[in-house]
Amino acid sequence: MSKVSYYTPEGLKKLREELKHLKDIERPRASQAIGEARDKGDLSENAEYDAAKEAQGMLEMKISKLEDTLAGARVIDESQMDVSKALVLSKVRIKNQTNGMELIYTLVADGEADLASGKISVNSPIGKGLLGKSVGEVAEVQVPNGVMKFDILEITR
Structure with a gap:
């Protein structure tokens, strides 16, 4: 199946x-x-x-x-999606707590991921860390050299 x-x-x-x-x-x-x-x-x-x-x-x-x-x-029916949390098709603006760099990612399915255009898979480490988070929360992402922390600044559709 x-x-x-x-x-x-x-x-x-x-x-x-x-x-x-x-x-x-x-x-x-x-x-x-x-x-x-x-x-x-x-x-x-x-x-x-x-x-x-x-x-x-x-x-x-x-x-x-x-x-x-x-x-x-x-x-995905975008009109039925909750805009208060990061979900599939959410455009999330984040800030890296370590270096202060701001990034904008759109969370997409594996087959649509394209880092060059800012689309990351919901199954990637950053995607998994952002899913379900709301504005003002901190996403902790496990990477090979430790944990990265991102502030969730904005979530849009």
């Missing part, structure tokens, strides 16, 4: 598009590569055939994993 994960409408659309691409474009490409390698002769000594079969196996595994993810995917 697949586990439930929450996505924005855009994130879910992106997952569906990736699955469609893998099934409609990559899968026929892999089959064609196997056919071309098979036509080259003796399969017992055909490294190209073995590589094509391996690539097809990896592709099928990726498709299967994506289908499992989509089976457990749910769209």
Whole structure:
């Protein structure tokens, strides 16, 4: 059974598009590569055939994993969310107590995480530390070299 994960409408659309691409474009490409390698002769000594079969196996595994993810995917209704606490899709402005640096992160599902655009997974160490916190609270995040403390300055949607 697949586990439930929450996505924005855009994130879910992106997952569906990736699955469609893998099934409609990559899968026929892999089959064609196997056919071309098979036509080259003796399969017992055909490294190209073995590589094509391996690539097809990896592709099928990726498709299967994506289908499992989509089976457990749910769209988040932002209008029903509590704005007083940091939850999935919350935009949280925090201040590092050690160096005073302010950061803004949007908490998202694993599949949508992109640190460059300020989106962190709710399952990351910082994401886990921020979940459920309110403005004015301190989030303690366990990192390899100790504990980092962040002041929650603002939570928006």
